Amino acid sequence: MDExxxxxxxxxxxxxxxxxxxxxxxxGTLVLSGFGLAVALVYLGYCxxxxxxxxxxxxxxxxxxxxxxxxxxxKTCPLLFKPGEPQRFxxxxxxxxxxxxxxxxxxxxxxxxxxxxxxxxxxxxxxAVLFIVALATVGTGLVRGLLACPHCAQRELGCxxxxxxxxxxx
Numbered sequence: 001m002d003e004x005x006x007x008x009x010x011x012x013x014x015x016x017x018x019x020x021x022x023x024x025x026x027x028g029t030l031v032l033s034g035f036g037l038a039v040a041l042v043y044l045g046y047c048x049x050x051x052x053x054x055x056x057x058x059x060x061x062x063x064x065x066x067x068x069x070x071x072x073x074x075k076t077c078p079l080l081f082k083p084g085e086p087q088r089f090x091x092x093x094x095x096x097x098x099x100x101x102x103x104x105x106x107x108x109x110x111x112x113x114x115x116x117x118x119x120x121x122x123x124x125x126x127x128a129v130l131f132i133v134a135l136a137t138v139g140t141g142l143v144r145g146l147l148a149c150p151h152c153a154q155r156e157l158g159c160x161x162x163x164x165x166x167x168x169x170x
Contacts, residue, residue, distance in 0.1 A: 002040055002043060002151040003151060005152060005153035005155070005156050006070075006151045006152075006153065007067070007153065008067050008068040009068050009069055009070045009148075009151065011068070012094065013031065013070050013147045013148065013151075014068060014069075014070060014071065014072045016071055017070050017071045017072070017143045017147065017148060018024070018071070020139040020143055021071075021139060023045070023107070023135055023139075024105060024106055024132060024136065024139075025044065026048045026134050026137045026147065027104065027131055027135070028043055028047070028105065028108065028109030028132060029043055029044055029109075030128060031109040031110075031112055031113040031116070031125065031128050031129060031132070031137050032108070032109050032112050034112070034113075034116045034125070035169075037110065043108060043109065046105070047071075047105055049101075050101045050104075050105055051073075051085065052080065053082060053101060054073065054102075055073055055077045055080055056080075056081055057098075058089060058092075059073045059074060059076075059077040059081075060066060060077050060081040060083055060084035061083075061084035061085055061086055061087075061088045061089035062074065062077075062085055062086075062089055062154050063086070063089075063151075063152060063153050063154040063157055064152075064153070065077055065078065065080055065083050065084070066078050066083070070143070070148035070151070070152065071148070071151075086157075089154070089159075089160075090157065090158040090160075092160040093160060094160045094161060099117075103157060105136075106132050106133070106135065106136035107123060107136075109129070109132055110132055110133060110136075111167075113126075113128065113129035113132070114129065115123055117129070148160060
């Protein structure tokens with residue numbers, strides 16, 4: 001696939017990236033429902049909080065604000081937030097504080113699933129936990145590494161996440 005930046009991402013890439021996210025949220029909710037409906041709903045609320053935080057902190061300052069980005073957030077962001085300042089996006093230095101909420105989205109149901117498996121082993125639960133791990137590692141890696149980041153115009157302008165995760169870091 002050609003690695004030129006997209007002005008607007010193809011819908012199939014957006015659908016693929018959203019499928020990974022929604023499958024993670026859905027399986028995470030299913031796993032955590034083993035602790036009760038309240039825990040599952042709190043987890044869904046946390047997922048929504050993380051999404052809104054990304055929109056507010058990053059997407060409103062991104063090149064793709066108002067455009068179709070790889071994750072669909074560029075079109076969603078204007079519904080909730082006014083455009084930000086592109087320099088704020090470029091000037092960010094990602095830290096553990098920035099990445100931890102995203103990492104917890106799959107980690108919480110994986111840890112919860114392990115606790116439930118210790119209490120009462122069930123194959124479907126184990127498969128759900130393993131699938132969350134696969135989505136968080138392989139799925140996210142494929143979406144970002146092959147479909148999203150190589151074609152991102154913001155990456156060309158400067159992206160703190162690209163600098164953090166790039167294999168070509170100094």
